[in-house]
Amino acid sequence: MHDMSKKITALSKTTKNREASTVIEVDDIGFSYDLGKTETLKGISMEIPKNQVTALIGPSGCGKSTLLRCLNRMNDLIDTAKITRGAIRILGQDIHAAEVDAIELRKQVGMVFQKYNPFPKSIYDNVAYGLRIQGVKKKSILDEAVERSLRNAALWDEAKDRLKDSALGLSGGQQQRLCIARTIAVRPKVILMDEPCSALDPIATAKVEELMLELRKEFTIVIVTHSMQQASRISDRTAFFYLGELVEYASTSHIFTSPSVKQTEDYISGRFG
């Protein structure tokens, strides 16, 4: 356990000083769950760099998940949800522009949920799902994508002999890694993770954390977490939210060693939240 976290810290160090270009640009975004009566997000602006892990932290109910779900427009599914101001640009494209199709957006911006949720299908079918709905039928392509994704998700060795078995037979940690494999199978640009480890035990958590550091080489990762240690272990940049506002956003080392705002310091030192 201890070894593992050391290893993770070491891994994160090696990649820390890569040059970063912005992938996601959140520009003064306001969001309401009730058609604008009350704002859940109150004018948030932040730039999320490429091939880094960005952690969103803050007390429960401050709007982290809400922001995350704005990024792939999952909030569209709520009838009364409304963007009240501002804009979000991903790879330079305003995602709320009329010509943008949320379906296409979600193919580029994948999501991993708090509670692992593989489909009640075989392991293979789970990973192949995204490609299949995009119309890929050729078995060789699917086979290859499934293997590569499972390898990327560090699940290949455990799952290769039981690809046709139900995914629900895997352990919790394995199921969450399968969900990650399912998400990366369609090669998105961004992966959003909403407390991906909160339902996992420490060992499974460590594995997923290790995986994220691997994945950031290829993907841009935004992760919501309630664990300070996790944020400090795996993220390059950290954003602290409070009551729907972005209080402080800076490099992780800065936030955890010398936060500029008092609220941030109180929060990470455990004085509230």
Place this chain on the structure above:
Amino acid sequence: MQVAAVPANKPKNKSAPTFKGKRGLRLMGLNFTTDGVVKGFFGGNAYLAILALLFICVFLLKSGLGFIPGYRVELGEARISGVELTNKVRYELTGYKALLARVNQAFIAEKRNRFGDEESTIYLYEEFEALVDDEFEDAMETYLSINDSPEKEAACARLCKDIADACNNIPEKKLLQALTRRLPELRKVSTNAKDQAIALAQDYALNDAETPHAVAEISAQISKEMGNFNTAVQAIKSAGKPLIQLESELTKHTAESDRILKLNRQTSGSITALEQGLKKAKQRDEPPVIIAAIEKRLKKSRGSFIEIDTEARIKAVYQAIENHDLIVDTLLIKISKAFNSLPAELENELTNVTIEQAHKLNSEFAIIVAKQKENISAWRHDKSITTGNTLAAFFFGSEWQTGSPWQDIYGLMPLFTGSLLVASVSLLFAVPLAIGAALYVNQFAHKREAALVKPGIEFIQAIPSVVLGLFGVLVLAGFLKDWSHSPLLSWIPGFPITERLNVLLAALLLAFMAAPTIFTLAEDALNNVPKAFTEASLAMGATKLQTAINVILPASMPGIIAAIMLGFGRVVGETMVVLMVAGNKAKIPEFSEGIGIVGQPVHTMTSIIAQEYGEVTEGSLHWQALFMVGLVLFTISLVINSTCQRVLNSKNR
């Protein structure tokens, strides 16, 4: 990792608990507490339901299973007496008669088409004559029931007027003839009836402006133009005579021995009863008068056994049947010869269709004959009937024929296939409809829309089935039939439909009834799919439709299968609608017609019970047969329900 320690069970109160409950009322060694009584009440109700179910099961089994030995005895008698053999010939005869009727129909259709109005005049004459006769008889009956003389005269006047009124609508000269024919009778009842009638008739004759062609004249023309057709019809008609004769000869030989066997069975039944009664009476030391009376009855019963030499009788049967093969072979040859001279392509579509149907009936008849020839030559009157034979005769018997003056036949197959066919066809309509609606309401509809559609569909269940049946019989049946004749739809196999009441009609209405059941259960199943699956799929960039089809539908499959099966159970068990609209023809539908099968009338297991329960006497074989059918239905429902439970449970394994 931390394991939460289980707190030690330390009592928090200072006074230690005693763990003693309240003492209830003690009665008859039982302890009555409020809890106990309430529990007993609910438990009692639950067990009452189970008890009722058990009672029904036992009753069904007892009444139904008595059928098998009873039917075995009847089948045995039918065999020994030769009735069974006669039935085989009769079966052929039915096939022949259907064929003949169809050929006749074609002839009439053609005649109508060619001679239109004149044809209808002949028809009208016949109808009219019948009408006058009917009216007359009615009026006569009323008249004769009056004794008083002045009233009688008045009634006579009414009588004459009634007749005239009845005939007034049909301006035919025939009235005069009909009245004149009735005059002698009229004269008997009244002195001035004659004058009245003649006056009326003359009155009528004066009004009769148009005189239609003489009947004879038209007939002559018909025979001139349609001579060949007519000859063919007549040839088929006369070719059947030897077969009809054979059947009646066999009937003559076998019916009597069958009757005697049945009488003797009754007698032996009453002898056994009397013997038992006598034994009991003697045991109980009843007065000698009673014992003597019983003995006298017993003696009389023993004497009423009718001697019967079945061997001698059966000889005549074997002799008669010897000619069978020759008769049917000749018949087949004659029919096919006549068929060759039938006109091929006529202008009238109806004639062509009818002739085509006749051709089909002809080939069917040939098949029947071939099969019966085999059966008949293999038939032996002295082979005994086993329980296995009886079970096969019931479960696989292809005929259900009751209330006939002849032998009743209880074969489940026509009813079973009828039920299954109607149910399957209705599911074909109901399943896509209901599942589609459930998917839509659950996945795509706006909340407000769902709030409107869902109760709407569920409300269909509230329609009493008899109302639905009424709508089916009076509205949809005619509509469907007319509609099926539209040339736009003639590409659908089985169209146009010739029968008003048929499988399709029943299936449509049943689908309407089953759809809400399937819809509600399927919607529940869809609802039970965790939202996390939907979210995961949508977050992968799947559309709502892709999500519904690839994730939600498969995930809810067990529930949906259970929904379909329960829908099937509902349809199989439904009675009123099928009784009203399925046509109630106890004949195995002809699967050779392909999809056209849906245009045929059928009978079902439920509707046969509903239709025939009123005419059975308690304990009779027919009574038991209906319970057997009930038992089969019950078993089917049981199997369906328990399979559903298993399917649903396997989901949460």
